[in-house]
Amino acid sequence: MIAGLLWLLATVDSAFIGYREAAGRNALIRKSAYFHRALIRGALFGQIAVLIVGVITAVVLISSRDAGALFSKFELVGVRMLTVYIPYALILLITFCIRAVPSVDIRSITSVLIFGPFTFIRPVIVLAGAVWGVVAVPGAITIALTVLIVSLMLGLEYALSWLRSRGVIS
């Protein structure tokens, strides 16, 4: 359940990273297909990040003397991360629902009050969730895994931009 929720949030977050990375690079007017591709690309690259974390977590658990205890620790970290990430995600979700109202003013105000500021504070939220998780179960393994997760969450947009600069994505 906890792993599933984290996966869901990671997938949605990476899809929006894909969107953000693609935004401002295509000046056509009708470009919904371009943004759909960007969302899917982001979500797929997010799966690579999830896979990396999943494989490393599995290896760590398998090689642990007490896999059950370690798994419980990871779960506790995950729960605490979710307590930070879920409210953030819910606010954005509600804002998306509000933005569905076909009003220029309402859509603009969602950007001014939520989407802009929340994009600005996203790195802080990512770090806050990680720190909040780790302080519950401090230890070399949990810290290392959390650092990896944070690096992947914050590094994905740069990775996509780098791939675009190399002509791998367009």
Next chain:
Amino acid sequence: MSLSTITHRGPEISDAIVSFDPITLQRKPVKKADVLVQFKELRNHEAVRIVERIPERDGVLDPAAVDKILITSHCEMQRMSEEFQHGKRVAELLKPILDALRDGGVQNPIRIVDIGCGTGFVIRWLAASGSLGDDVELMGVDFNVALLNEANRLAAIENLRCKFQVANAFRLDEPATVFISTGILHHFRNESLSYLLQQHCRPETCAFIHFDFHSSPMAPLGSWLFHVVRMREPLARHDGVLSAVRAHKSRYLLEVTRSAAPEFVSAIYGTRLWRMPIPRVFHSLVGIRPKFHDAFIRNMGPRIASLGKIE
């Protein structure tokens, strides 16, 4: 980009790195050293760093490099326009004006000219929406050939019914019925702003709508935040923030317009959100000939109150 950008007063980098002869519209060489001295004297170190990175040839800023930066910046600015639904916003004000002109017997076609259109987002959006009617001609003008080439390229890809031309908007062979612009008014200061508005006073011109940043205490900080999170090109970030800092106050803009273009009934729309004291990102300076004014107000209906009008 540091928060100190909001303390600068101008000019914007894009104003300093390109120059055109106002008569021939030919591009003039811009010496890099002159631009750097200008920004150093203004202690705008961020602008100095950005200009230093622009390639030069024999001391002159490389026009191709400058154009590439400007096209990238315009593309990023378009993203912001899309997020804030600027195309729709323009159409919402244009439609009641066009209906008023039609009712008033203005001859077809109604020619809408976007002054300083850059890569032509607004004109292309209006053409793509197809919402203004078949009797409307859409045209964008600018001095920068590279930006207009890009506008034409984009319009051709999407098969849009609009055109772009290197021209002085006030000296077109086929004059404008309605002038529009986005984000250009703050580039004109004092007498040049007055002169720009004076030039609207020609018999064929029935109305104008100029959108620009709405000057408010929160605008510079809000603009800084949005440009940090949405823009990548350093010049776009810098100039975007400075645009909000340099925005004319609504009352001032209205006074200058009434003095420079008295033939029009002028007002500022979009100063606050709904009927609350919440400032908007953009306001719009609207001028319309008196014979069409009543019909325009009637066509606006209840929307006029929610826009927060200053008159």
